[in-house]
């Protein structure tokens with residue numbers, strides 16, 4: 022089997038914004054990252070509701086579907102099912118150094134905050150926390166309840182990074198894809214993967230010979 026530059030765990034849960042996960046996967050595949058993927062049942066419902074994707078129900082079919090969709094190498098996208106406890110992500114000895122939950126439903130957020138571990142996504146996040154690995158959560162809800170905020174604070178204090186799916190507008194997005202890219206660029210930056218589609222803050226200044234006056 023092919024060797025890959027890096028390996029990460031990606032969980033897609035049932036918050037709105039499955040488009041972020043799809044774009045993220047596309048970027049990861051292009052960066053030669055192997056993706057250990059889990060998709061919650063609710064995420065499949067959300068995907069059917071808000072995208073033209075028709076993600077199959079069975080994990081083997083999902084693996085084939087995403088491999089074809091992104092023209093990934095054989096074995097580059099590995100999909101694991103809800104109770105596949107023998108998967109590498111279920112143990113500290115096998116889990117990758119980074120896990121991203123994108124989008125992260127408030128339900129999964131709560132399960133991670135309490136260590137519920139009732140399905141493989143929750144268990145993989147629990148492993149990431151206990152092993153002090155990188156755990157990046159991309160919640161989407163509005164407004165946030167006190168429960169959501171408490172869970173986010175608790176997880177942040179444990180070392181997880183909460184990166185809300187809230188695109189900025191200072192790059193003057195013209196399309197929905199521009200807004201998706203804004204969030205995905207932030208995720209890639211967190212997990213240390215280069216991207217060239219979204220300029221970084223201050224890039225224009227670095228590339229220019231001019232040094233405009235500061236405002237202080």
Ligand SMILES: Cc1cc2nc3c(=O)[nH]c(=O)nc-3n(C[C@H](O)[C@H](O)[C@H](O)COP(=O)(O)O)c2cc1C
Pocket residue numbers: 033034035036037061062063064066067070125126127128129130161162
């Ligand atoms: C179309 C649709 C949109 C949803 N949007 C959100 C959302 O933005 N944020 C959220 O936390 N839950 C949202 N939900 C509810 C979750 O899917 C639901 O709480 C589910 O139990 C989460 O399960 P999971 O964490 O296993 O994916 C949505 C559900 C549907 C069907």
